[in-house]
Amino acid sequence: MAGNEQDKSIHRPAGYAALIERYDLDVTPNWHKSLVTASGIHRVNSNKGVIEEVYQSKYWPGDTLGDHLEFALKYDGTNLAILSILFQKIAEEDLLIHVRSKPTGKYARRLWFLYEFLTGKTLPLEDLKRGNYIDLLEPDEYYTVTPVRQVRRQRINDNLLGNSRFCPTVLRIDTLRDFETADLPGRCRQVVAGYSAELLKRALGYLYTKETKSSFEIEHIKPTSTRTERFVALLQTAEQEDFCRKERLIEVQNRIVDARFRDSDYRSSQNYVGETVAWQKERIHFVCPKPEDLADLMDGLIAAHERMNAGGVSAVIQAAIIAYGFVFLHPFEDGNGRIHRFLIHNILARRGFTPDSVMFPISAAMLKNAADYDASLEAFSRQIMPLVEYSLDENGHMTVHNETATWYRFIDMTPQAEALFRFIDQTIDTELDSELAFLANYGKTKQAIQEIVDMPDRQIDLFIRFCLQNNGRLSARKRASHFDFLSDKEVALLEQAVQSAYGGTP
Numbered sequence: 001m002a003g004n005e006q007d008k009s010i011h012r013p014a015g016y017a018a019l020i021e022r023y024d025l026d027v028t029p030n031w032h033k034s035l036v037t038a039s040g041i042h043r044v045n046s047n048k049g050v051i052e053e054v055y056q057s058k059y060w061p062g063d064t065l066g067d068h069l070e071f072a073l074k075y076d077g078t079n080l081a082i083l084s085i086l087f088q089k090i091a092e093e094d095l096l097i098h099v100r101s102k103p104t105g106k107y108a109r110r111l112w113f114l115y116e117f118l119t120g121k122t123l124p125l126e127d128l129k130r131g132n133y134i135d136l137l138e139p140d141e142y143y144t145v146t147p148v149r150q151v152r153r154q155r156i157n158d159n160l161l162g163n164s165r166f167c168p169t170v171l172r173i174d175t176l177r178d179f180e181t182a183d184l185p186g187r188c189r190q191v192v193a194g195y196s197a198e199l200l201k202r203a204l205g206y207l208y209t210k211e212t213k214s215s216f217e218i219e220h221i222k223p224t225s226t227r228t229e230r231f232v233a234l235l236q237t238a239e240q241e242d243f244c245r246k247e248r249l250i251e252v253q254n255r256i257v258d259a260r261f262r263d264s265d266y267r268s269s270q271n272y273v274g275e276t277v278a279w280q281k282e283r284i285h286f287v288c289p290k291p292e293d294l295a296d297l298m299d300g301l302i303a304a305h306e307r308m309n310a311g312g313v314s315a316v317i318q319a320a321i322i323a324y325g326f327v328f329l330h331p332f333e334d335g336n337g338r339i340h341r342f343l344i345h346n347i348l349a350r351r352g353f354t355p356d357s358v359m360f361p362i363s364a365a366m367l368k369n370a371a372d373y374d375a376s377l378e379a380f381s382r383q384i385m386p387l388v389e390y391s392l393d394e395n396g397h398m399t400v401h402n403e404t405a406t407w408y409r410f411i412d413m414t415p416q417a418e419a420l421f422r423f424i425d426q427t428i429d430t431e432l433d434s435e436l437a438f439l440a441n442y443g444k445t446k447q448a449i450q451e452i453v454d455m456p457d458r459q460i461d462l463f464i465r466f467c468l469q470n471n472g473r474l475s476a477r478k479r480a481s482h483f484d485f486l487s488d489k490e491v492a493l494l495e496q497a498v499q500s501a502y503g504g505t506p
Contacts, residue, residue: 066098145311166300376419
């Protein structure tokens with residue numbers, strides 16, 4: 001026991017960790033936690049997605065609010081959600097003392113800007129008259145927009161990805177830097193360049209259907225042929241226009257859900273993602289924003305989309321923020337997951353990331369890597385669930401009792417951006433490349449079969465499928481039931497045609 005107390009006494013929290021403790025804040029964990037040791041060496045530990053860094057005593061910032069805020073920006077990053085909740089609790093005078101003590105210091109100016117940005121209040125300070133403009137976020141550390149919005153008051157370059165209604169952040173971690181230098185669009189074009197325009201045209205219809213079925217299957221839905229056709233028709237328009245507008249999102253929702261569940265506006269009731277585990281017992285996985293907060297959050301999401309459109313942000317970063325942001329806000333009663341995946345297509349196609357007129361079956365990669373896809377959603381839901389106070393009535397209707405909007409407004413979407421890059425990487429290497437190769441071989445095999453026996457297309461397709469299901473050979477049972485008109489020699493030649501295209505084993 002004494003050892004534990006001694007250990008605590010020599011590890012003092014600093015930055016956000018100190019402020020969370022001092023002001024008793026209910027917040028999602030920051031990606032970086034700082035501690036200062038009275039005796040010991042600098043070290044870094046990683047636990048459940050949080051990097052815990054222990055600094056030597058010379059790093060101790062001091063005891064004031066300003067000291068810890070400055071330390072936080074310097075070492076823990078810019079966490080808008082924590083700052084937003086903290087600024088509601090502090091005495092304004094404590095912040096003013098710090099800003100006035102270093103009016104031209106870059107951290108003081110950033111804190112001054114962020115206080116006004118996050119609270120909507122104006123501090124009793126005169127606009128700065130001199131000094132260089134400084135970036136709010138360091139572009140080496142965060143994804144940012146350019147050109148920036150210059151704010152004369154604090155001489156700040158506002159390079160945030162959104163506005164005060166919805167403003168996620170994405171850290172420039174090594175994984176994301178590596179993906180950006182890997183030139184995924186170039187790799188995608190290289191794969192496509194190996195095939196004829198005629199084959200790509202034939203492949204397109206197949207890939208649209210595959211993507212549609214995968215998107216529904218992720219949600220364990222077996223769509224009717226009509227709903228499949230409607231979703232395929234929607235995917236075909238993905239590169240033609242920008243769907244991240246309120247009226248267009250409502251139209252999309254109306255097109256892809258059962259007619260009885262079409263919405264004419266954003267939802268007006270509280271929804272959640274859960275499962276029934278016993279009679280009148282639900283396991284809640286995720287609570288969505290309160291309906292009264294939704295219009296403001298969605299307006300912010302659309303504004304962030306427009307800002308990134310014009311702001312030179314990586315297409316994948318934009319797609320991750322908007323698509324995952326959309327599904328976390330869950331603005332409709334039904335269809336949110338499919339719209340979330342459709343928005344990925346829409347943004348990547350509109351930004352020229354995917355080649356013209358090529359379907360990118362990303363839902364197939366998500367379906368194949370379902371645990372990774374679930375983890376990308378849970379990276380946020382797991383953090384927010386301990387903070388939401390809710391109750392369910394006997395009909396399963398939920399009421400949320402506390403203020404929750406801030407947690408959806410300022411999400412660290414680094415895990416989602418990383419996940420989307422991985423899915424795109426897998427889509428190019430496996431789904432797109434292997435599907436195009438399969439279809440190219442299929443075309444050659446059909447032609448070879450027709451030269452041996454001139455059968456109808458439907459029977460050729462059936463013969464190839466039966467062989468691929470049976471290591472390149474037609475089983476005796478399938479031959480007896482479907483191909484009894486073929487001679488032994490013809491069967492052997494046809495099997496050889498399939499095996500030469502697909503290497504004997506599919």
